[in-house]
Amino acid sequence: MEQITxxxxxxxxxxxxxxxxxVHLETTNGAYASHNNDKAYNVGAFIRNAxxxxxxxxxxxxxxxxxxxxxxxxxxxxxxxxxxxEVDDNDRLLMAGHDREGRLMVALEISETPFTY
Amino acid sequence: MSFVEKHVxxxxxxxxxxxxxxxxTITKFREQGVPVTYLCGTLGEMGRNMGNPTFANRETLxxxxxxxxxxxxxxxxxxxxxxxxxxxxxxxxxxxxxAEHLKGLIETIEPSLVITHYPGHxxxxxxxxxxxxxxxxxxxxxxxxxxxVWAQAISRNHLEELGEPDISIDISxxxxxxxxxxxxxxSQAQGVLGSMNPETDDIEAIAKERLGNxxxxxxxx
Ligand SMILES: [Zn+2]
Numbered sequence: 001m002e003q004i005t006x007x008x009x010x011x012x013x014x015x016x017x018x019x020x021x022x023v024h025l026e027t028t029n030g031a032y033a034s035h036n037n038d039k040a041y042n043v044g045a046f047i048r049n050a051x052x053x054x055x056x057x058x059x060x061x062x063x064x065x066x067x068x069x070x071x072x073x074x075x076x077x078x079x080x081x082x083x084x085x086e087v088d089d090n091d092r093l094l095m096a097g098h099d100r101e102g103r104l105m106v107a108l109e110i111s112e113t114p115f116t117y
Numbered sequence: 118m119s120f121v122e123k124h125v126x127x128x129x130x131x132x133x134x135x136x137x138x139x140x141x142t143i144t145k146f147r148e149q150g151v152p153v154t155y156l157c158g159t160l161g162e163m164g165r166n167m168g169n170p171t172f173a174n175r176e177t178l179x180x181x182x183x184x185x186x187x188x189x190x191x192x193x194x195x196x197x198x199x200x201x202x203x204x205x206x207x208x209x210x211x212x213x214x215x216a217e218h219l220k221g222l223i224e225t226i227e228p229s230l231v232i233t234h235y236p237g238h239x240x241x242x243x244x245x246x247x248x249x250x251x252x253x254x255x256x257x258x259x260x261x262x263x264x265x266v267w268a269q270a271i272s273r274n275h276l277e278e279l280g281e282p283d284i285s286i287d288i289s290x291x292x293x294x295x296x297x298x299x300x301x302x303x304s305q306a307q308g309v310l311g312s313m314n315p316e317t318d319d320i321e322a323i324a325k326e327r328l329g330n331x332x333x334x335x336x337x338x
Contacts, residue, residue, distance in 0.1 A: 031241045031242065035273065098167065101307075102171040
């Protein structure tokens with residue numbers, strides 16, 4: 001993955017406009033957060049292969065912290081803390097944010113074909 | 118402590134659980150000529166560690182970890198079976214179905230010992246769920262053919278709640294192999310050992326202290 005630049009990722013987001021696409025959205029602080037630190041909470045959520053069709057998309061932010069919003073007919077998809085992206089061999093747009101140790105904290109991925117499940 | 122085992126089956130959900138949890142014990146069995154089979158529940162598809170610096174992403178991680186798992190099992194010289202469940206979802210699957218799946222495999226392999234996580238004391242929901250299913254599977258085997266079970270607890274309060282584990286394996290003679298197995302899980306090892314600096318820290322000394330013994334509770338059916 002490489003560092004996000006708004007121009008590049010904005011173009012990629014627009015590639016999927018008005019198409020039926022599959023989304024993977026995830027955030028996590030790991031299954032061991034409260035094991036390693038009893039003041040911490042385990043929090044996480046993911047949705048894999050949500051089928052959506054978005055009409056409008058925007059990436060905002062700077063430096064190491066970008067936000068992406070996808071506007072749906074009757075709702076939104078939102079991710080915060082993205083810093084890296086990649087267009088993989090299957091033409092999927094993968095975006096993620098990692099902590100200092102390289103651990104994934106948030107991911108938003110868009111594809112025209114389903115993600116493996 | 119010495120054992121006479123016919124065959125040992127290790128049941129954990131993630132590639133690397135065998136390395137951190139039982140690779141010393143596994144090595145001890147292998148050096149005695151005991152066959153060991155690792156039934157690995159998932160490919161750790163939802164792991165957070167992507168290497169440091171990152172070299173995997175959410176979509177490449179399953180293949181990366183599958184390769185690491187195969188390499189680790191080569192280091193340990195154990196047979197590997199991947200069970201094909203998905204990381205983080207084991208607790209939501211039917212306990213009954215997983216137990217039947219495992220029971221079929223155990224009845225084919227006919228081990229004398231099964232090693233798994235101690236349900237309720239294994240911290241990660243996948244550990245608890247697969248440990249519970251493994252114990253249920255063994256419970257369903259008729260008593261005269263039933264293998265022993267060693268259950269591994271890693272919760273902070275397991276000593277208070279369960280007492281001292283009755284099985285404690287000093288793995289210091291097998292420590293090199295344990296480190297090799299952990300390091301085979303390249304994408305994950307740094308997440309756990311990564312705070313150490315190989316230039317300045319005596320990694321072996323630190324890891325020996327942290328990972329010096331492998332302990333288990335004999336399950337009472
Ligand atoms: Zn695990």
